[in-house]
Amino acid sequence: MIKDTSAQDVSVKPTTNYKKPLIIVLTLLLFIVLCSQVFIAQTSASVSVELKRVNTATVIIDTLIRDVAASGKIVAANAPQVYSPERGFVDLKVKAGDKVQLGDVIATLESPELTNELKQQQSVLQRLHGEQQRKHLEARRQTLSLSKTLDMAQVELNAADRENRRAQLSIEKNLISQIDLEKAVDELARAKLTFKHAQQEALLAKDTLAFELQAAQSDxxxxxxxxxxxxxxVNNLSIQASVTGIVGNLLVQEKSAVIQSQALMTLVDLSNFEAQLQVPESYANELGLGMQVELKLGARTVMGVLSAISPEVNNREVTTRVRFDEPLDNIRQNQRLTARIILDNRDDVLMIKRGAFMQQGGTVAYKVTGDTATRIPISIGATSINAVEILQGVAPGDELIISSYSEFKQADTILLR
Structure with a gap:
């Protein structure tokens, strides 16, 4: 019988490896945590938006410059129109674009009626001059006649006085009768009365002649x-330029018949320009004369002041005029420009960059915290082209979404991916 190999086997104790199960357990726990966070975020945020599709800005405290944007053009501050002084036929001496100097004849009028009337009135004046001269001669003749009458009365008075003295001497010597003496006394009294009346008539005649001469002079x-x-x-029929500049445009044709006060042409004074701006009607009540205006002419930025505000509204816009602070070169009539009218400056204002979120009326905003944005109520104050004043609802350093909220569907919380 063959023996087994049990005698050759060695008993070995098993070793336990805890590293691999621990790694697996930690991985599972991390996965569960991440899934739970995503689940919680997705459950709390009803709308998810990509972060790159929204614009955000930080609330700061700074100086708010209230302003309003406007567009306009360069216009001549002095661009008078030339009018026809009388009715007639116009003869133009210039063309559109021609340069003119102050006092140059730019047009003439032919008015036969006016010329003929002048000649008639000159003839009447000559006749009145003749009548005045004739009255002067007649006054001299009457003065001479009155002087003659007065002199004759003086002679008769002297003669009567001598006769009276002779009669007095004769009555003392009884050479004449009492009747002759009384006759001499009566003759002296008659001569005195005649001389007195002659003097009065001469004075009255002189006053009459002086009055008639004065009346003739008045005529x-x-x-x-x-x-x-x-x-x-007639002299005004030669129309002269009222400014030094150029002819803007002609309003009538050569040799055409015109009536009195009809516009003939426009002159442009090239030495004086202003800016004409169109301001939205909503800012009309805030505009005031003397406000500072920043204008951009191409690459140039110049300053000016508001010099005129139209009292009427056309096409929901108000027309204003801006006077430049200093004369400008290389600008032309009707050159387009953009402008910024500075309404006022406010220091230490809690504000944020202006954006499309103002379309919601400025009553709500989305405050960014981490990867979520929460809908909060706000209250806005003054606005400018670039910034908005926030009165309540935020604090300095808060980050808000300033782009449009049209995709947020008025959700309370937004997930930013």
Missing amino acids: VNRQQLVVDDLTRK
Whole structure:
């Protein structure tokens, strides 16, 4: 019988390896924790949004510059229109784009009616001058006649006075009778009365002649005013440039018939420009003269002040004018520009960058905490082009979503992936 190998076998105690099961257990526990976190997050957040699809900003305390954006163009501050002074036929001396100097003749009018009326009134003035001269001669003649009458009365008075004195001497010597003496006295009284009346008639005649001459002079002066006015109108038929610049555009054709006060052309003063801005109607009540305006002309940024505000609204916009702080070169009429009207400055304001979240009315916002965003109520104050003042609901350093909330469906919590 063959013996087994039991005598050759050696008893060995089994060794236990705990490393592998421990690794497996830890792996399972970590997986369970991760799954639970994902489950909890998914259960608390009803909407999930990719982080790269939203814009966030941090709430800060800084100076808020309230402003309003506007667009406009460069316009000439002085661009007068030229009007026809009378009715007639226009003869244009310039073309659109021509340069003109102050006082240059830019158009003439042919008005036969006005020219003929001037000649008629000049003829009337000459006739009145002739009548005035004739009245002067007549006054001299009447003055001479009155002087003659007064001198004759003086001579008769002197003669009557001598006769009276002779009669007085004669009555003393009894050479004449009492009746002759009384006759001499009556002749002296009659001569004195005649001389007195002659003096009064001479004074009255002089006043009358002076009045008639004054009336004639008044007629001449009145007619002279008529002639001067017509002469002025005829001289104005040569229309002169009121500014130094260029002819903007012609409003009538050559040799066309025009009426009084009809616009003929526009002149542009190239030495004085302003900016004309169109501001939204909602900001009309906040605008004020003298406000600072920042304008961008291409790559240049210049400053100006609000100089005029239109009292009416057209197409839901208000037209304003801005005067530059200093003269500018290399700018042209109707050149487009953008502007920022500075309404006011507020220091130490809790604010955040402006974004599309303002479409919700500025009453709610989403505050970012880790990988979630929570819907919170807020209250906003002043706004500007780039920033928004937040009155309550947040604290400095908070991070908010400032992009549109249209995809959030008003969810209370958003998961940011």
